[in-house]
Amino acid sequence: MPDDYILREFAFQDYLSEKYIRHLSFQSLASLREYLVNKTPRNSYYSVAIYRDPAATTMEDKGLIGAELMFDIDSDHIEGCDAPILKLGGRELHIVTEKCIELGKEHELRLLDVLMNDFGFSKKEIRIYFTGNRGFHTIVRPKDEEWLKLGSRERREIIDYIKGVSLEISLILPKKARNMDKEGLLRSGGWRRRILVTNPNIKEIINSPEKVIKSAVVEIDEQVTQDLSRLIRIPKTINGKTGFPVSLFKTENELMSFRYGEQLSPFKGKALVKSLITTPKFKIWSYQIQLVKEQTMLLPLSLAICLGLNKAVQLLKVM
Numbered sequence: 001m002p003d004d005y006i007l008r009e010f011a012f013q014d015y016l017s018e019k020y021i022r023h024l025s026f027q028s029l030a031s032l033r034e035y036l037v038n039k040t041p042r043n044s045y046y047s048v049a050i051y052r053d054p055a056a057t058t059m060e061d062k063g064l065i066g067a068e069l070m071f072d073i074d075s076d077h078i079e080g081c082d083a084p085i086l087k088l089g090g091r092e093l094h095i096v097t098e099k100c101i102e103l104g105k106e107h108e109l110r111l112l113d114v115l116m117n118d119f120g121f122s123k124k125e126i127r128i129y130f131t132g133n134r135g136f137h138t139i140v141r142p143k144d145e146e147w148l149k150l151g152s153r154e155r156r157e158i159i160d161y162i163k164g165v166s167l168e169i170s171l172i173l174p175k176k177a178r179n180m181d182k183e184g185l186l187r188s189g190g191w192r193r194r195i196l197v198t199n200p201n202i203k204e205i206i207n208s209p210e211k212v213i214k215s216a217v218v219e220i221d222e223q224v225t226q227d228l229s230r231l232i233r234i235p236k237t238i239n240g241k242t243g244f245p246v247s248l249f250k251t252e253n254e255l256m257s258f259r260y261g262e263q264l265s266p267f268k269g270k271a272l273v274k275s276l277i278t279t280p281k282f283k284i285w286s287y288q289i290q291l292v293k294e295q296t297m298l299l300p301l302s303l304a305i306c307l308g309l310n311k312a313v314q315l316l317k318v319m
Helices: 031-038 098-118 143-151 152-165 175-179 182-187 190-199 203-207 208-213 222-226 252-257 301-309
Strands: 010-013 020-024 042-045 047-049 064-067 069-074 085-088 091-094 126-130 135-140 231-233 247-249 270-275 280-284 287-289 296-300 313-316
Touching: 042 047, 042 222, 047 175, 064 143, 069 098, 069 152, 069 222, 098 126, 098 135, 098 152, 098 190, 098 252, 098 296, 135 296, 175 208, 182 190, 203 208, 247 252, 270 301, 280 301, 296 301, 301 313
Parallel strands: none
Antiparallel strands: 010 020, 010 042, 042 231, 047 064, 069 135, 085 091, 126 135, 126 247, 270 296, 270 313, 280 287
16 A cells, blocks of 8 residues: 555445445544454445545545655557457356457556656556456656646646647657757657557658557546546455456566466355356357356356356356
């Protein structure tokens, strides 16, 4: 948890009603752990915002001090991701594939490049999480606390810069740039550097600007970055859609070596389950499966937990 967790609002979702319990604060990590153990929430969050009174029930009374910068990359929103949507009873489960997560990692690395080389943040100011489901969260806690005071409008400008909104190649790389020193162009930084790193052929950049810009854009969720009251998952808690834990990457190498799959689940063994719905055949992780209502079957516990969380099966016995 961040050092100033006592100034954060905490929120939890329970299993039965699935309602969100908000406006909580904790004065010690021990009391937070006790809450997690006793309540066993479905999903657990804390605020990117810092408040004078995080337990107040209205945003006005909380007394906003500032908010960290938050970026969300959902891999199933990236072109090329083939994540199917499974309709399980009254729920929809987005089953991402390893290919999708690899695309998400590529965009996460682009984001890190922008944050460090264009905005000047250090690695120590940036935290990256796998959300336990579809993608990655990135939190920036700048040493310069003026960044924390940015409003939604200023954060919108950061989004526009990262996503290349209204970018004019003719201004960044005019035709005369064909005869300019490439190393000098790279040293000038910003979008000029990003574009040249992605595609070193200046003539192709000038002739096909839209294609080149697209190859350097970072697909972030715009609403998340603009929202000062956004919540982020507590590290190492379980994602209530998949049963996978929220993972914090301590280094860029940990991010690059990360692999998506069933091995992420902390739930080992098998489980006897009863199907609550009937489905056509579908693939989830490395399994091909079909559910028939009222039928019992033996499944890997990791898969049983995921399907149980999505009300597709009922767990009868864990083995």
